Amino acid sequence: MLHESNLSKTAIRFLFTAVALGGALQYGLCQKFGEPYPSLMMPSFAGAGGYQHGQVRLRSFTALFITPSGEAVAVLPRQLLNDFPDSYHTVIAQSFLSPLPDGAASSRAPHPCQGLCGRLFPGLRAGLGDRTGADNLASLRAWLVQRAHTLMPGRAVDRVEFRWYEDTLQHTSGHFVRRRQPAGVFVVRLTGEPR
Numbered sequence: 001m002l003h004e005s006n007l008s009k010t011a012i013r014f015l016f017t018a019v020a021l022g023g024a025l026q027y028g029l030c031q032k033f034g035e036p037y038p039s040l041m042m043p044s045f046a047g048a049g050g051y052q053h054g055q056v057r058l059r060s061f062t063a064l065f066i067t068p069s070g071e072a073v074a075v076l077p078r079q080l081l082n083d084f085p086d087s088y089h090t091v092i093a094q095s096f097l098s099p100l101p102d103g104a105a106s107s108r109a110p111h112p113c114q115g116l117c118g119r120l121f122p123g124l125r126a127g128l129g130d131r132t133g134a135d136n137l138a139s140l141r142a143w144l145v146q147r148a149h150t151l152m153p154g155r156a157v158d159r160v161e162f163r164w165y166e167d168t169l170q171h172t173s174g175h176f177v178r179r180r181q182p183a184g185v186f187v188v189r190l191t192g193e194p195r
Contacts, residue, residue: 056169059183061093064161065148072161075151096131096140097162099184137188145190162186 063075081089130136148157164183169176 054170058167058169059094059164060167061097061162061164063097064163065152065157066159066161068156068158073152079151080147093162097186099162099164099186100132141188141190144188148190157190159187159189162188 061077063077063080064072065075066072077089077093078086081092084092131140144160145157148155148160163185165180166183168179168181171177
C-alpha cells in the first residue's frame, strides 16, 4: 500500500515537472520562432494597440473590383469578408490580401523548425505557408470570383486590387488629425497571375 502511494506521488510530480518544462520550452520557441497555435500560453497580442509616441497607427485597405472597361467598384473590408467572423478579418487581410514583400515570389527557405521540433509543435509552421504557391493563388482567385458574383451580380470583373494605407491619428489642439499614406497594392487578376 505504501509503495503504491509513493508511485502515485512520483507520477504526479513527474507530470507537474513535465508541464513546467514543456511551458518553458514553448516559451523559448515562441520567443525565437513566433507563437504556435494551440499554445499553452495566451498570445502576447504584440502591437495590437498601434499606439506609439502619442499617435495611433492603423493599417487598412480598400478592395477595388475592376471591370474590363476600367470601372472600379470599391468594396469595404467588412463587406468583402462578411462570410467570416469579424474577429478573423484582420488576420485574413494581413495574411492573404496584403502586398507581397520584395522577393516573395521566389521560393522560401525551409523553416528552421523542422524534424522533431516540427512534429512536436506543428503550429509553428502552419501560418508560414507560401502564399504565392499555385494552390494558394488558385484558391484565392476562386474565392474572389465567387465574391465578385455575389457583390456585383451580372458584371464581369477583370481584377481585384487591394489598396493598403497606413493611417496615423493624433490628438492635437483639441481635435483629431488624420494622415493617410499609401502602403502598397496587391493585385489579383481573376483571369491570370496576381502581382
